[in-house]
Amino acid sequence: MWNQRRSVVLSIVCTWVAVAAVICFAIFLPSAPKWFPYPESILTNAALLTRALPAFYGCCAAVMVSLVFLLALLHDIRREKVFTTSNVMRLRVIAWCSFAVFAILILTAFFEVVTPALLTIALAAGFFFLLLRVIKNVIEAARLLKEEQDLTI
C-alpha cells in the first residue's frame, strides 16, 4: 500500500537519480558535439559549447549543492522533523542556488551565447527561485507556529 513514508523514499531515489544525471552531464559535456543528436542545439556546436562551458559547469555546481541540501531535507522529513530551523536554512540555500543558475544563464545569454533553450532554463530557474522563497517563508511561519504550540502549557 502506498503511504507517506514510501512517497518520501521515492523522492529520495529520484534525487539520487538526479545527482547521477548531473554527474554524467558534467563528465560527458565536453564531448557532447560527438554524440548529441540535435544539430540545432548549442551542445552540437563545438565553438558555442566551448564559450558556454564555464556557465554550464557553474550551473552543475549550483544544482549539485541544491541536490545535496534536498537530500538532507528529505532525510529529515523521513525522520518526521519537518518544521525545523535547519530545514528552513536548506530551503533558503536551494532557493539561492536556483537564483545562481538564473544569474549564470542570464549573464551567459547577455555576454556569450543566446539560445532559446538557455533563456527558457534561466527563466524556469528564476521562477523556481521565487517559488522556493515562498515555500521557505511558509515553512518558517509553520516552524514559529509549531514552536509556540510546543511551548504552550
Added chain:
Amino acid sequence: MRILVNLDIMMAKRRVSAGDLAARVGITPANLSILKNNKAKAIRFSTLEALCEALDCQPGDLLEFDSKTEGTSKKTGGV
C-alpha cells in the same frame, strides 16, 4: 518574554515540590519545568486555573509583567 512566571516563589511559599505540583495540575514535570524557567510561550487558562487551585493563589501571584526588559520579536533565520 516580558511576562515572568513566579511559579518557583509560590511553590516555595506553599512548600510544594515540582513533581507533586505537576501531578496535581495534570501536566508533565517537563512542561512544569518549561513554565518555571520562563521558557513557555503561552499558558492555557485551564492550566492557570489548575495552578491557582493547587497553589491556592490568584493568577496575579503567578504572573508578572517586566517593563524593564525589551519585548521579544519573532526571529527569522536570514535572507
